[in-house]
Amino acid sequence: MSVASPINLILLSLFVVLVYYHFRPKQAISLPRGPPPVVFRTYTPKTLIEFNGENDRPVYLAVRGRVFDVSPGRNFYGPGGPYENFAGRDASRGLAHQSFDVEMLTDDLSAPLDGLKDLDADQLENLQSWEDRFSEKYLVVGKLVAEGDPEAPKS
């Protein structure tokens, strides 16, 4: 009768392993960090045009001075999509007229922003409903001001 027989050693080491697994310090779980937040910026038509979705850049469009990040809807607003003309542009007039033609955009990027003074009540309502939909679905990532506006960032 001895304590230090092989069978006893085996049983004892099994016991020690079990105790270790029961009491071993547990590593706290950490989740990977989310994407860094986008910085809210002030855009002018000239800086906004870069965000037209080409070369995998994000797709932005502006409605009445608010810049929306519509990258999740790249298939519609990005290159090749039905609304691709709006990418990187002020889309207010086009949305109000329910038209996606190039004529709806302000050609001259240095010009003041489209005042939309000539729209009728139906068109304004149309625009409002688009804007509401965008606010629901997409993130506002900045505001659009005309070139030369006091708020415009100095280049």
Place this chain on the structure above:
Amino acid sequence: MADQASLIEQVDAALSNVLADWNIYSTLFAGLLGAFALYSLFSSRDPDVHPFLLARQSTASPIRNSGESATYRCLETPYGFPLRSGLNVKDPGTPKYTAGRRGDLRDIWKAAVRGSLNPDGSASGKQGKIFTVLGKNSIEHSLSQLTQEMNVVGKELQKSDAKTVAVCLTDSVELLASIFAGSFYGYKTVIVPHNLPAETLSAHLLACKADALIAEAGSLDLSIVAKGNKQLDLVIWVAKYGNRHMDWHEVPEEVKGTLNALVWHELVEEHKDLAGMDVPEYDPTTPAPAVNTVWPSSSTSGRFIDFQSENLIAALAALGSALPRNQRFTPSDLVLSIDSLSRSYPLLQIMNALYSNASIALNSVAGENVDFALATLGISPTVIIASSQTMADYHERVMKPHTGPISSLGRWVQARTLDGGNMPSKNILSQISRVGPTAELSLNDLRLLCISHRVDADPSVRLTSEQLTELRIFTDARIVYALTGPGIAGAISQTNIFDYRCLSGLAHFGAPLSCTEITLTNVSENGGSDDLPEGQLTVAGPAVVDGKTTLPTRVRISNDNTVELI
């Protein structure tokens, strides 16, 4: 084939050799092994909360301003949802589908007097109790009796046309009654900390233009206060049991005729038949008056925080909802505050207890730095509200020196359970481990410790993660640890009640409450994307006076999206 057979034979022989040595010790070891395996199997429980919820405790907004961090909010009210702004009170008789009211302090008192509700929504008529702890004894008060006192004093103040009433009392039922009387009888309450020198008090009264003062009889020199405050025309003295026989009506010569002195218990005695014990009727659409408190700051004697009723109610609702459903205050709870009610966190937790129909206990010595053992002597509470200074002091002075080797072993085993995400259950081991450190405490029913830390308090009283773990083990209570700041009702942020993780260094302060959102300002834009955001603490939301405030403190948002002071 033969080789294989011999191999098996060899193994077989070796096995039988080993087994041949089986003796009484082997049986013993095998028994131990089996018993521990069974224990390990049956003692394993699911953690109290899913570990992922602790790994990311608040949500960050997807957008930020330049020079600022993202805005952090609790998981309850993420970005894009409205912050919690009220109690959602549903008046009887309103249709079920309507949204509830935000509520105000009057609804809290009404709910407390109504008593707890049965599961079907009918009143059971069981009110919570209010205790005053005096040393080893406690005195019980009934809520209806307190309503009566509130009515008497409220009517008296209304009669003297008081607009702003300063209340300078120790934590007592009279203090509570004065605050609630203010909400029913339409005067602004200013809670001034007690034990201030008469000059400071006088300056405070002048600053808030108080036209009435409720103070403890004999605690201050009226001539100094009256000289500096011409607008003051009524003083109500609260006399302690021992000195009620004295005549407190005397006022200094120079203000005779303009200043009137009354005594609380005489007033109540005189008018109690007229006042009635019912909660006064009120129109919930009228706004409830503000409650001001004084935030102690080191430079001067303090600054006034002008809490509107909306701020308080939002914070109260958020403090209530910050606890998971099965941990909230219930009618069977007894909530003891050993931190002064002139601070908004203890005040709102006590009101939260009243609203949940729990019993409450007040201690006249309550304050930021009290002896934990002495303050909890006369009563056996289930919830204690204390300051970080009190707890840090008690841990340092009593618990740590009294932790012997046995306590340490028990502590170590229980810390493993906490690491696994479970609160250790009461057993022999836990009893042994806490005999030393908690010898002078009588906290058998304690289940929750609410600890608050002032953002500008002495950094040495900030608790470490390890201290919180030890407090959990030794008091056998869960802990919420809140960060409070000037201008924010209740707390800025509070830890998850199930967050038992023992991290290194100073403890974090959890996620923002559902009535606040945190943005860091003055954030450096030069850091890499892996750096933790670090900057000045800006708090916004319905619990914040004027909607938004920036504190001079710098904080960090750590990897699990909790707030850390730097």
